Amino acid sequence: MTKAERNRVFEQWLAAHKAILFKVARVYGATHADREDLFQEMALQVWHSIDAFRGNCATSTWIYRVALNSALAWDRSHGKHGRGRQDFDASTALLEAPAAQDPRLEWIYARIAELDDVNRSLALLMLDGFSYREMSEILGLSESNVGAKINRIKAALTAQLAREEQDGL
Incomplete structure (x- = not known):
């Protein structure tokens, strides 16, 4: 798959399924900054995984699998993202639900x-x-x-x- 094809697929997948990434980031990220970092990490992993997708499950299932595996790895590798941290900048909650x-x-x-x-x-x-x-x-x-x-x-x-x-x- 060419880079242009991968980018096209990624844009389609992200447009259709970014809510999955938001939900996972919301649950696994302790602060707003954590959620932004995790969202970017998951999106990057989705982009990298496009070639591995064989179509034997729904795209949303695949994206969930990639997002959850990315979140678990991210959580393990970032000790600073422990439970109990406070989000001091809640006013910029880009990843939060509407008002x-x-x-x-x-x-x-x-x-x-x-x-x-x-x-x-x-x-x-x-x-x-x-x-x-x-x-x-x-x-x-x-x-x-x-x-x-x-x-x-x-x-x-x-x-x-x-x-x-x-x-x-």
Whole structure:
């Protein structure tokens, strides 16, 4: 594939699927700057992976796989991107959702960001409506393992929401 063809495919993929990269960056990046860096890293990896795409799955599935693998590698290699960092420049939140944000959506994204890497990835894929089979292909887990983990995630989130409602938070 020529560089011009790769650029054309990349532009099409990015136009159609950049929301995937935004979601992954939002969950794996601790600060606005982290999310911008991670978005660029994932986009670069998508560009590099175009030649490896064989069409045996949906483009969105492929992009999710590349984005999640990139985010996991980025998270491991950047120790400074640990949990608990504060975003001191929230006013420039380019990667945030539009102004009319649903507090329930903010709550779920905050809880997803607290999960371990695999469960974080599963939660994102679940929210985007991927089947257990697709999730297993993306993450390299068995379908039954995906189902068990999803059920545990749902139960934990439900319990946490109940505790917060009981405590009046």
